[in-house]
Amino acid sequence: xxxxxxxxxxxxxxxxxxxxxxxxxxxxxxxxxxxxxxxxxxxxxxxxxxxxxxxxxxxxxxxxxxxxxxxxxxxxxxxxxxxxxxxxxxxxxxxxxxxxxxxxxxxxxxxxxxxxxxxxxxxxxxxxxxxxxxxxxxxxxxxxxxxxxxxxxxxxxxxxxxxxxxxxxxxxxxxxxxxxxxxxxxxxxxxxxxxxxxxxxxxxxxxxxxxxxxxxxxxxxxxxxxxxxxxxxxxxxxxxxxxxxxxxxxxxxxxxxxxxxxxxxxxxxxxxxxxxxxxxxxxxxxxxxxxxxxxxxxxxxxxxxxxxxxxxxxxxxxxxxxxxxxxxxxxxxxxxxxxxxxxxxxxxxxxxxxxxxxxxxxxxxxxxxxxxxxxxxxxxxxxxxxxxxxxxxxxxxxxxxxxxxxxxxxxxxxxxxxxxxxxxxxxxxxxxxxxxxxxxxxxxxxxxxxxxxx
Amino acid sequence: xxxxxxxxxxxxxxxxxxxxxxxxxxxxxxxxxxxxxxxxxxxxxxxxxxxxxxxxxxxxxxxxxxxxxxxxxxxxxxxxxxxxxxxxxxxxxxxxxxxxxxxxxxxx
Numbered sequence: 001x002x003x004x005x006x007x008x009x010x011x012x013x014x015x016x017x018x019x020x021x022x023x024x025x026x027x028x029x030x031x032x033x034x035x036x037x038x039x040x041x042x043x044x045x046x047x048x049x050x051x052x053x054x055x056x057x058x059x060x061x062x063x064x065x066x067x068x069x070x071x072x073x074x075x076x077x078x079x080x081x082x083x084x085x086x087x088x089x090x091x092x093x094x095x096x097x098x099x100x101x102x103x104x105x106x107x108x109x110x111x112x113x114x115x116x117x118x119x120x121x122x123x124x125x126x127x128x129x130x131x132x133x134x135x136x137x138x139x140x141x142x143x144x145x146x147x148x149x150x151x152x153x154x155x156x157x158x159x160x161x162x163x164x165x166x167x168x169x170x171x172x173x174x175x176x177x178x179x180x181x182x183x184x185x186x187x188x189x190x191x192x193x194x195x196x197x198x199x200x201x202x203x204x205x206x207x208x209x210x211x212x213x214x215x216x217x218x219x220x221x222x223x224x225x226x227x228x229x230x231x232x233x234x235x236x237x238x239x240x241x242x243x244x245x246x247x248x249x250x251x252x253x254x255x256x257x258x259x260x261x262x263x264x265x266x267x268x269x270x271x272x273x274x275x276x277x278x279x280x281x282x283x284x285x286x287x288x289x290x291x292x293x294x295x296x297x298x299x300x301x302x303x304x305x306x307x308x309x310x311x312x313x314x315x316x317x318x319x320x321x322x323x324x325x326x327x328x329x330x331x332x333x334x335x336x337x338x339x340x341x342x343x344x345x346x347x348x349x350x351x352x353x354x355x356x357x358x359x360x361x362x363x364x365x366x367x368x369x370x371x372x373x374x375x376x377x378x379x380x381x382x383x384x385x386x387x388x389x390x391x392x393x394x395x396x397x398x399x400x401x402x403x404x405x406x407x408x409x410x411x412x413x414x415x416x417x418x419x420x421x422x423x424x425x426x427x428x429x430x431x432x433x434x435x436x437x438x439x440x441x442x443x444x445x446x447x448x449x450x451x452x453x454x
Numbered sequence: 455x456x457x458x459x460x461x462x463x464x465x466x467x468x469x470x471x472x473x474x475x476x477x478x479x480x481x482x483x484x485x486x487x488x489x490x491x492x493x494x495x496x497x498x499x500x501x502x503x504x505x506x507x508x509x510x511x512x513x514x515x516x517x518x519x520x521x522x523x524x525x526x527x528x529x530x531x532x533x534x535x536x537x538x539x540x541x542x543x544x545x546x547x548x549x550x551x552x553x554x555x556x557x558x559x560x561x562x
Binding site: 004005012087088091094095103308309310311312360364401404410411412424425426427439440441442443448449450451452453454 | 455456457458459462478479481482484485494495496497498499511531533534535536537547549550551552553554
């Protein structure tokens with residue numbers, strides 16, 4: 001598994017949390033922020049229960065999210081901006097976190113919406129604030145993938161670092177005491193951050209994000225984008241190149257105390273300082289969303305069910321596509337949220353019911369679930385056009401726009417010799433099968449002429 | 455022009471390849487050393503090129519990806535027949551589907 005796929009697997013994990021590892025990660029994150037470890041770590045079965053738990057805390061102290069996540073996160077991003085430059089950073093993002101971002105963020109948004117729906121309007125203002133204060137654990141994977149991609153770069157520099165092949169963000173999890181007080185290393189090779197120093201706020205190219213969540217409705221904290229105040233508090237000032245594990249370039253925790261941490265990998269004896277995001281990365285690997293307060297941390301379990309289609313969208317026709325142990329669940333069909341009761345109805349669909357559905361999106365789900373082919377057969381539809389690329393069908397939907405589809409046969413036979421037939425919806429103006437298939441690839445009908453299809 | 459499931463691979467004349475592509479970052483290979491054109495999130499099945507070559511994300515009209523196989527290459531997938539590509543440049547297009555008000559990619 002390559003590095004990005006490793007982070008991808010954390011984001012999509014529905015395995016029970018590794019609580020010991022997650023708690024160790026939480027404690028490490030506090031220590032790396034220069035804070036005392038939380039006195040208590042509470043577990044919630046879902047983000048919904050997590051929000052309710054946080055809402056009920058009375059002696060948790062102030063939120064320490066700024067110190068635990070925002071500040072080190074900003075520092076690391078700034079360091080990478082400066083080091084990689086205006087073209088290098090978008091390239092890094094594109095090759096790493098950008099590959100995970102959209103799907104992960106849409107899941108995060110959907111969970112957030114689901115929590116707010118469950119909490120109800122009366123309490124939603126408070127819940128919204130709590131959600132904004134959450135750290136995303138497994139769903140922080142896209143950013144951690146981008147931050148972690150230094151491994152190749154540092155391999156030649158850092159000797160023992162990554163000798164065990166673990167990700168660059170794997171910090172040790174032993175207590176500071178066991179680390180032997182390695183503490184802060186000298187500031188690397190003395191190189192200063194690049195003179196441009198303008199990485200923060202710099203424009204982006206090719207779709208790589210400076211603040212990928214901007215405009216998506218994500219607010220402070222839920223967005224990887226960070227408030228300017230956090231940027232200005234960048235603790236990496238003066239640090240040289242970052243060398244994960246090996247110390248140079250990574251500043252000591254804010255209190256300057258020794259936080260030398262064993263690498264923790266098999267066979268590793270050297271006591272090495274942890275990457276500044278090592279605690280956050282450990283939680284990402286082992287648990288779901290979490291909250292950090294002075295006295296208490298609240299950590300969520302991962303889901304118990306996660307059903308997605310090949311495009312990575314939430315997708316299940318016979319139950320929740322995402323479910324947590326406390327019953328908090330989200331239903332969706334090919335990414336589209338649907339009410340739970342709606343799924344029960346899908347099993348007893350008849351064409352008349354589909355036609356009668358007033359909500360166009362739910363009607364589309366009904367049609368897809370029922371099956372285009374079956375619907376066309378049941379409704380006695382006749383093909384509109386047929387050629388060597390496939391068959392074009394059209395279903396009139398009353399006042400709504402018609403459903404126009406191309407029926408395409410897979411060129412590669414199944415093991416039993418049969419060939420899969422699938423249906424692709426195309427714009428209603430489509431007049432021929434070739435035009436429809438060509439449209440699915442963004443081409444004009446005249447330009448679509450494959451030499452070979454498999 | 456070649457098609458493997460939901461991926462279309464369209465030949466591009468070398469002189470038509472935008473100049474900036476030469477300087478553009480190359481997509482990393484996956485853990486199996488392949489250039490992944492499209493990845494199935496659930497099965498992990500991939501349309502992938504094995505052998506020498508380069509893959510570049512290209513936001514312009516020759517995008518969304520440009521594939522260069524200077525010595526030719528093979529496009530493999532767990533559920534589709536292999537396609538043998540002659541040497542050259544190719545535009546890689548992922549199939550999409552119409553959804554009223556938007557489009558969505560096809561889950562092969």
